[in-house]
Amino acid sequence: MADRVLCAVVVGNSDGIGLAFTRRLLADGWRVAGLSRRENGINVPTYAHHTVDVTAPDYPEMLGKAVDELGQVDLCVYAAGIGEPVDLADLDAQTRTFEVNLMGAARTVATVVPRMVAAGDGHFIGLSSLADRLVSAEAPGYAGSKAGLSSYLMGLSAALRGQGVSVTTVRFGFVDTKMAKGPVRPMMISADRAVEILSSCVRNRPVVVSRPRRMALLTSALAALTRLRPR
Numbered sequence: 001m002a003d004r005v006l007c008a009v010v011v012g013n014s015d016g017i018g019l020a021f022t023r024r025l026l027a028d029g030w031r032v033a034g035l036s037r038r039e040n041g042i043n044v045p046t047y048a049h050h051t052v053d054v055t056a057p058d059y060p061e062m063l064g065k066a067v068d069e070l071g072q073v074d075l076c077v078y079a080a081g082i083g084e085p086v087d088l089a090d091l092d093a094q095t096r097t098f099e100v101n102l103m104g105a106a107r108t109v110a111t112v113v114p115r116m117v118a119a120g121d122g123h124f125i126g127l128s129s130l131a132d133r134l135v136s137a138e139a140p141g142y143a144g145s146k147a148g149l150s151s152y153l154m155g156l157s158a159a160l161r162g163q164g165v166s167v168t169t170v171r172f173g174f175v176d177t178k179m180a181k182g183p184v185r186p187m188m189i190s191a192d193r194a195v196e197i198l199s200s201c202v203r204n205r206p207v208v209v210s211r212p213r214r215m216a217l218l219t220s221a222l223a224a225l226t227r228l229r230p231r
């Protein structure tokens, strides 16, 4: 890797995994630009925060400016995400879940990846979920948005082969943040463990990482069973 300060953009870093990973990157000597609707209280010279909603029309422009200020983008992590239980009388929250989890990620890719291709180097990490294979009656928008996100990022990873640019799809089970608020959270990992996994992704640039492994196996089995079940 080049003998210069590495630069990262983290989208969705006022809380949870994005915030914990931003702190790790800064501790490791990276310069970081972060974007989310709220501030995150980080106040060091190597960090700049931009308050923005990824569904806002001017989001791609603001992201582009944040990258230009940074000078280069070696790494972009898309950690913005929401998950809402279904309400059949009002499906707007499901629509919004697609806008944040899928379209926000796609707009981020469209702003950042062409810059990486032009530079001949870069790494995009998207936080998807083990729910990407599930048919969920409880949160169909969440599972559907993550299915779309994983498929898009894996396709992009293949399309970018030979360009010097890597795309990693990270599929977590339950991680101990405010998002994992349900009463049942089997095999939940800590935000610190999630950060360790992301750090290893930065070093190794895998195409897909699914953790915890045992939860990934269980989810695959559940997905297969759900599809076999007669309607």
Ligand SMILES: NC(=O)c1ccc[n+]([C@@H]2O[C@H](COP(=O)([O-])OP(=O)(O)OC[C@H]3O[C@@H](n4cnc5c(N)ncnc54)[C@H](OP(=O)(O)O)[C@@H]3O)[C@@H](O)[C@H]2O)c1
Residues within 6 Å of the ligand: 011, 012, 013, 014, 015, 016, 017, 018, 019, 035, 036, 037, 038, 039, 052, 053, 054, 055, 078, 079, 080, 081, 082, 100, 101, 127, 128, 129, 130, 171, 172, 173, 174, 175, 176, 177, 178, 179, 180
């Ligand atoms: N926690 C889990 O169990 C788990 C499991 C699998 C996958 N994941 C995925 O990991 C990612 C991070 O989740 P988390 O657990 O860290 O959640 P979290 O603690 O709720 O944090 C979500 C982050 O996304 C940002 N965000 C949400 N809507 C946004 C919007 N419209 N515009 C800009 N930023 C927005 C939030 O910032 P603002 O509110 O300030 O905008 C916040 O910083 C998500 O994609 C999630 O689906 C989480």
